[in-house]
Amino acid sequence: MKEKNKKLIVLLLITVIAVSSAVAMVVIFRSEDKPQPVSVSSLSVKSYLTKKYYLPNEQVLFDGCVLTVNYSDGKTEDVTLSDERLSVRTTGTAVDEKVGFVKVTLDGATVSVPYMVSTKYDQVTFDSEGLQTVYTVGNSVAWGASKFDIKKRGSTSATTVRASAAAGKSGYNFSLEGFSTEIPGVYKMKITFMAEVYEKEYKVVGHSFVKSVALSGTPRTVYLMGEELDVGNLKIMTETSTGETAEVEVTKDMFSGFDTSEVGENKAMKLFYKPTLSEDDKAFEITFNYTVYDENRIESVDFVASAGELNYYVGDKIKLSQSKLRVKFAGGVTAEISITDPSVKIDESTFDTSKGGRYKLKIIYTTPNGTEFVNETEYVVTARVVKMEVKNAESMKGFYRAADGKVTLAYRAGDTFGFGDAYVLVTYDDGSEAQFNLQEQLEKEDDRMVILLAMPDRKKLTASDIDMTTQRENEIYIGWAGGKLLEVVYVITA
Structure with missing residues (x-):
């Protein structure tokens, strides 16, 4: 009985070994499957034609154009249009003022390289200033003042086309690819115009950001020696990327460069404002000029008229806004004060345009300690025939x-x-x-x-x-x- 059990155990071990060997053989067989053949998945343009503008029926030159072949295994290869594996043909060479294409095919993958047939133009430049580069999720492209300048053949003059209007004009081969604001991140948009292709990087953020700021109120520009900074009614008006506006109070700690310890004119101080979120995380800076003087040494106060602000017709309203007062101090220091400065008052009882003639307008400048200086300036009222x-x-x-x-x-x-x-x-x-x-x-x-x-x-x-x-x-x-x-x-x- 014991002998039979031993035989059964030996037989069982042999069976297990045999099964294990069979499994091993199956695994080895699968690992030796033949690899799938590599194919061309797509073609892309790495660099465009050196010469992009041609006269009708002129031969298109392929110089400068490099394509990237993208393979199914993830590898890439750069080729020129002279590569014998490529099928290359041109279209539209005979039609004036029209975009043509060099169409390239390799193993079923195709790509088109633009060129322009034109007797009028031979060069295009893209001025991207104003093109928004930071967007909030869901925003549309904002072209701003960006524009295309199309140079005329044999001339330095150019025709300008705003990028915002280019999509609505025929014959310009305008397109925008690769622009999406669905997901935050950094991307590239591809802008095609005539025979030109431009790539511009842009950023998508998850929240709105401060896009621009403007100053509200009139900054004080004249100070006495020893006076402290006066922010008055100054406010910062902000606009976000989504068009929302807000008002920010201006505080003294936003300024730098303010010093009234010495007399001086056209001294510079700067206002800095850094919002929580801004385009490219930038701070905004506004520079002011101001004058520091000793008011006990004022020699004269003269009115400096802006063009046309002292000439009126019968019935006109007063229109002083750009004119200034020039304050002269002992020692040659001068300060120019805007006519709209809170320290300047126009005595409108001396302004009358009911009849033609020459009259005197009284303008009063009040120094910080309450001293008044009066200037009388002649203005002319002309009666119409x-x-x-x-x-x-x-x-x-x-x-x-x-x-x-x-x-x-x-x-x-x-x-x-x-x-x-x-x-x-x-x-x-x-x-x-x-x-x-x-x-x-x-x-x-x-x-x-x-x-x-x-x-x-x-x-x-x-x-x-x-x-x-x-x-x-x-x-x-x-x-x-x-x-x-x-x-x-x-x-x-x-």
């Missing part, structure tokens, strides 16, 4: 008025020409009137109010232009900027 009439025309020598209203002056050779006591009555929009004697206007020649023209050549008439020695007939127009007032024919008979 609304009506002009010729009066006392009958006093003209040889006067005769026909039924059609035309006036004739009859003379004999050798007579003296004259308008007599005729004058032009001018009425202005402020209700005032003025008289201009025609004879005086004729003899004045310069700075005339009334226009006197010799016809038909419309030459400006002067007393020396009138020839009374020979028989003739000529015309004179009496008028003004608004049109003709009176047509006069003077006739000289023998």
